[in-house]
Amino acid sequence: MLHQPWLLDWLKDGENAAAYVQAVIEDGDPEARQLALRNLVEARSATSRMAKKASLNREALDRTLSKRRNPQLSY
16 A cells, blocks of 8 residues: 555544554554554654654664564554
8 A cells, every 4th residue: 555645644633543543453464554553653744752652763663664574563
């Protein structure tokens, strides 16, 4: 899935973002979860803030969310 401008704009709304994350988690596809995380970070222009919350630097978060990585989601 490409980063569609309409999707990134839609994800700026907190309720939309929450519904998107819930749907992706329920789907269970690890690749979809990784793409969803990238989309959320891009939509919210919040890489630095999210990196801080994850106790990572910005570059580490960018590498973690890159297409070449396979981060694990635990909850």
